[in-house]
Amino acid sequence: MSRVVLSAGSNMGDRLSHLQSVADELGDRIISASHVYATAPWGGVEQDDFYNVTLIADDPGRDPWDWLRLCHLLEWRADRVRDVRWGPRSLDVDVIACYDPAEVRSRHHDLELPHPRARSRAFVLVPWLQIEPDATLGGTAVRELVAALGPAEIGGVGSTTHSLTLPAR
Ligand SMILES: Nc1ncnc2c1ncn2[C@@H]1O[C@H](COP(=O)(O)OP(=O)(O)OP(=O)(O)O)[C@@H](O)[C@H]1O
Numbered sequence: 001m002s003r004v005v006l007s008a009g010s011n012m013g014d015r016l017s018h019l020q021s022v023a024d025e026l027g028d029r030i031i032s033a034s035h036v037y038a039t040a041p042w043g044g045v046e047q048d049d050f051y052n053v054t055l056i057a058d059d060p061g062r063d064p065w066d067w068l069r070l071c072h073l074l075e076w077r078a079d080r081v082r083d084v085r086w087g088p089r090s091l092d093v094d095v096i097a098c099y100d101p102a103e104v105r106s107r108h109h110d111l112e113l114p115h116p117r118a119r120s121r122a123f124v125l126v127p128w129l130q131i132e133p134d135a136t137l138g139g140t141a142v143r144e145l146v147a148a149l150g151p152a153e154i155g156g157v158g159s160t161t162h163s164l165t166l167p168a169r
């Protein structure tokens, strides 16, 4: 069993279809997907607003490195260009946490788990809380992590705008 929490974001091109491409690839491996939230850019770079979604998926045959490779494949397909750190992007897909069934820890530079900046990103945590109210990240309840964020961060996560189309169950 390998359960993963993925965060996807886009602020270039057709933002919704970039996020939809993640759901299309995951297909029936998706356990749940948050709504799509319009979010203010995090990280200090002046740029357009993002659309963000958090997804939980399960695939017994995939380990955390397989999930990372899948994220990179999806970014590559969306013609993602890596230039400005935390800058504009067609598609960014991050591995937030993996459970096997206990939460996997990794300090490898190419795969840090849990994702080291997720705990301060409302655009990851607020959608996650929507689909998994009892979630924990690195041993702390996601609900508590959200409560510890400042009003500016929380306020940056706007209304839900759309929902992804998921395979029929
Ligand atoms: N949990 C993780 N999820 C995704 N990438 C990770 C993770 N841990 C380490 N990385 C590495 O981070 C590198 C940079 O990833 P990326 O370009 O998506 O960063 P970013 O989105 O600009 O910033 P951030 O890492 O803060 O989200 C990648 O080479 C990837 O291997």
Ligand SMILES: Nc1nc2c(c(=O)[nH]1)N=C(CO)CN2
Binding pocket: 008, 009, 010, 039, 040, 041, 042, 043, 050, 052, 086, 087, 092, 123
């Ligand atoms: N709101 C928001 N801000 C960001 C995002 C993102 O997905 N959403 N991704 C970033 C690169 O990791 C940098 N800043």
